[in-house]
Amino acid sequence: MKISMKTDYAFRVLFTLVEHYGKEPIPIRELAQRNDVPKRFLEHIMLEMKAKGWVCSEMGKQGGYRLAKSPEQITAGEVIRHFDGVLAPIGCVSVFGYEPCDKEPKCRFRRLFLDVRNHAARLMDRTTLSAIFAEKSVETDEVLSMEFVNGAGI
Amino acid sequence: MKISMKTDYAFRVLFTLVEHYGKEPIPIRELAQRNDVPKRFLEHIMLEMKAKGWVCSEMGKQGGYRLAKSPEQITAGEVIRHFDGVLAPIGCVSVFGYEPCDKEPKCRFRRLFLDVRNHAARLMDRTTLSAIFAEKSVETDEVLSMEFVNGAGI
């Protein structure tokens, strides 16, 4: 269930670009340094993001990357779905990667997994980069202790 | 985000055992056949489930597996968490596998991922085998079309 490093790196860099939205392009070298991402690896990630239309590039000296659309137009859902694929726990509750369920037992989970998936999808797809950016970090301790009370450790 | 084959297989077999709860033990051979699971692979899965206390075994001829507790006492959450590990999308929102976040950008996601994780955890941990078993399969078409309208394909 964990998100991949690619998604993680992509988000880090996107935030730097959000912060810098409207200004001059930032070279990969700097994006990599500031976010502690391996530079050569980041090259590939940037190309993917460019193909997705989230960022655009300028070549040559003084070149680099900038956001291609406003931060309100990029959702967390898009990014995660691109780098980590389909979010649904099992195929038969996925819309994108739908696979009919032959096995009866599998289908018993539809309701449960569908709930999980729908909630995740709704949240992820409604949350834009600017919304996340504007948000304050949650206090770690508060959240953890709350969960321990519930006993619902994951 | 997909669940592993192990989890899938485990659930299939658990349901067969739920159906047969209170009767004579079922040999792996039959569990494998009925649920279309590779027999030799299932052996390992059954051992893990036995170690978890979900099933118990009887050796020798006429032996096999049966449920070790009542279907109300086994939750979907336990099973998934055992076979697929921590459910949290990122470390810093996990209670079990907590890892402090050094990177600022990562923390921006706390609220979003925490919501997703908490909802998933609550659902999974509250849903017992008997609850899933009692439930009717949802109509496939209904659900899919609903989702297409929302445009929230995952």
Place this chain on the structure above:
DNA sequence: CTAAGTACGACCTACTTGGTCGTATATTAA
């Protein structure tokens, strides 16, 4: 004793993750 079970560690293959490297191409400042 034998047939039919479980128990369990060793092994294996294909795929995925998380990268690195070389090199071609574009842009600009001197």
Place this chain on the structure above:
DNA sequence: TTAATATACGACCAAGTAGGTCGTACTTAG
């Protein structure tokens, strides 16, 4: 015009995981 600094992009690669298979020892009913 050339050196410096960018992006572009395919090839490669090491380690880990997923999803198994196999051999074999042990257990029990009939």
